[in-house]
Amino acid sequence: MGATGTGKSRLSIDLATRFPSEIINSDKIQVYKGLDIVTNKVTEEECRGIPHHLLGVIDPDVDYNAAKFRQDTLLAIESIIEQDKLPIIAGGSNSFIESLVNDDPYFASKYDCCFLWVDVSLPILRHFVSERVDQMVKAGLVDEVRGIFDPKANYTQGIRRAIGVPEMDQFLRAEGNADAETLDTLLQVAIDEVKENTCKLASRQLQKIHRLRDFWGWNLHHIDATEVFRKGGEDARKTWEKLVVGPSAMTVTQFLYRTPTVPSFPKSPGTAVIERTVQPMAAMATATH
Structure with a gap:
């Protein structure tokens, strides 16, 4: 765990x-x-x-x-x-x-x-998570999400709940309509949100582990x-x-x-x-x- x-x-x-x-x-x-x-x-x-x-x-x-x-x-x-x-x-x-x-x-x-x-x-883990997200982006994260992008999709069901998918929504919606500078800004915002949401997930997981130990024994x-x-x-x-x-x-x-x-x-x-x-x-x- x-x-x-x-x-x-x-x-x-x-x-x-x-x-x-x-x-x-x-x-x-x-x-x-x-x-x-x-x-x-x-x-x-x-x-x-x-x-x-x-x-x-x-x-x-x-x-x-x-x-x-x-x-x-x-x-x-x-x-x-x-x-x-x-x-x-x-x-x-x-x-x-x-x-x-x-x-x-x-x-x-x-x-x-x-x-x-x-x-x-957690402070050490947050730094690692940030670097790992950057590595995932370099490895093709954006293209992977683009491949399943659906503007009508429900982000509360199935694999689209995954951190890294909902965060890319605004950037992918803007593709083809916005200028390069706007797209760069939207992409960076999305990447920052992926990092932040991953860190929040880590904190929630840690709290749950403490509960399993302290409450359930x-x-x-x-x-x-x-x-x-x-x-x-x-x-x-x-x-x-x-x-x-x-x-x-x-x-x-x-x-x-x-x-x-x-x-x-x-x-x-x-x-x-x-x-x-x-x-x-x-x-x-x-x-x-």
Whole structure:
């Protein structure tokens, strides 16, 4: 689990290379087909051969909700466990994970969870988010949104809810009618709004995680990745391995083998490892890329 941009997807893949696993996406926007840049989906290269479920598979115009996510996730978990692999649930939509863990009696009766919370100091994360949006624009974000632009579209449904789509509306409406200077201004305003709305999303996600911990009593294993984001290049990679992957892998190992240092997990709500109570197998969820 964690706010957008903290490295949840990266960690889930790193863990899946250490434990025989498959990953279930729990990001409510990344489930949709298309807009791979806008939604910041992991690339095939970044997946490193690890199978991903519920990633880019839903029709863009369908409203995908928590109930449907619970149903699809349970099917994926059973399929993964039948292969003697560990299910890892990873994504930024904490409401989906909360619904799965708190509201599904079948899930609660069959599985235990290990929640990994990847955290980054908000001021540091805001700077990273701003740079990431600039990189997404360079990678083709505007063209991607232009490809699905519809002046009559409803921005409250399907993939058009994604941050990066509604913000481009005024700019795309002005194309063909406004002069170059006006278009440049509108585009910059749109990009700034994408950055601001992404930062607001990160704050909301963090507040929700605190609520899951403080109100619902979820036992979240806090992984502080702030130092990684302060560094660059090889230093950042080494720090990620030392401060994020290493401690996370140790926590998962302790969970799977039930060593005395790991307390029991409540049968309620996070990224989570889920163990089937009838056999020594687990599902792990690392809740936005």
